[in-house]
Amino acid sequence: MSDTVTNALVWCEIPVTDLNKGVKFYSAVFNTKLEPTEFDGGEIAFFPHEGDTDSSGHIYVGKPAEKGTGGTIHLNAPDNLxxxxxxxxxxxxxxxxxxxTIPSGRFQYMLDPDGNSIGIFELAA
Known part of the structure; x- marks a missing residue:
């Protein structure tokens, strides 16, 4: 592999109780299309990304933490916060x-329908 990963964060996984509902939610929020796909004996849906060294992630059917108690994943606002x-x-x-507001931009916390803590991040202009 000739590419080098320089980010500390390379991948995130977000558990949802229903993959189709999760796909609908995250596709609507982030103006994109997550596509369910077979993977390792189950189904997951990848967030769009380019190249093998981009940070990204996927949603999968799993057990979310109790409402608002798990780690927070910050995702990029595709237009504005x-x-x-x-x-x-x-x-x-x-x-x-x-x-x-932080020096590099702004973010706001939300909970997805399964109670996962998500930060929506907008890079400073």
């Missing part, structure tokens, strides 16, 4: 708190 948060709410997510 407000629009992505609005889509999350409309798709059945729960918005947690107000946007937080």
């Amino acid at each position: 407000e629009a992505t948060v609005a889509r999350a709410f409309d798709a059945g997510g729960e918005i947690v708190g107000e946007p937080v």
Whole structure:
């Protein structure tokens, strides 16, 4: 392999109780299309990514942590924070708190319909 991975984070996995509902939710929130695919004897749905060294992840049928108690995965807002948060709410997510500004951008916490803690991140202009 000639590519070198330089990011500390290389992959994330988000458990959902129903893959089709998870695909519908995450596709709507992030303006993309997650496609269920067979993998290792089960079905998962990958977030879009380019190349073998991009950080990305997938959703799979599993047991989410108790509502809001698991680790938080931050995902990139495809357009802007407000629009992505609005889509999350409309798709059945729960918005947690107000946007937080940090030197590299802004983010806001939400819970997906299974209670997974998700941060929606917008890079600073």
